[in-house]
Amino acid sequence: NVGLGTYSVVVTGTDGCSGIGYYQIMKESPAMQEICMVTVDTLTGTNQVVWEKDMNATDIAGYNIYKESTQSGLYYLVGFVDYDSLSLWVDPISNSDVRSWRYKVAVLDDCGNESAWSGEHKTIHLNVNQGIGNVYNLIWDHYEGRAYSSYDIHRYDTVTQQWSYLTTVPSNIN
Secondary structure (H helix, E strand, C coil), rough: CCEEEEEEEHHHHHHCCCCEEEEEEECCCCCCCCCCCEEECCCCEEEEEECCCCCCCCEEEEEEEEEEHHHHHEEEEEEEEEECCCCCCEEECCCCCCCCEEEEEEEECCCCCCCEEEEECCHHHHHEECCCCEEEEEEECCCCCCCCCCCEEEEEECCCCEECCCCCCCCCCC
C-alpha cells in the first residue's frame, strides 16, 4: 500500500544483474465545485453557503470553504464540510446587518488534493432608511456569482406575518 510520490524499484535478475527504475505516482486534483448560492439565515442573520455535491464521486473527503478577508481578493480557509454531510456551511461570525461577504468553495479528495476554487459568490447587503413621510428607501449592493435580469421586491407585513409582492426593478438598479 503506497501513497503518492516518487518511488524507485530495483529488479535483480537470476544472473545477479540489477537495474533501477524511478516511478512517480500521481493523482489528478478533483473537479472544481461551483457554489449554488450564498444566502442569509433569517433566524440568525448569519450567511449560508450552498452547493450541490457530486453524488457519483467516490474519493471526495469534503469541501473547503473560503471567505474574503478585509482585503479585496484575499481569501482565508474558514470551514470544512465532510462529503457525507449536507452541502451547506453556515458562517458563524458573519453578520448580514453589517455588510455583504464573498465566498469560494474547493473540493478536497481523500488523498488531500484540493481542486481549483469555485467562482466567488457575494451576498446582498440591504439598507432601509425612512424618507419623507411614510416612505422607505431600499438601497442594496448586487449579488455576485450568478447572472439575473431583475429584482423582485417584497414587503413583510408584521400584522398578517406574510410577504406581499411590491414591484420588479431591473438588475442594474440598486
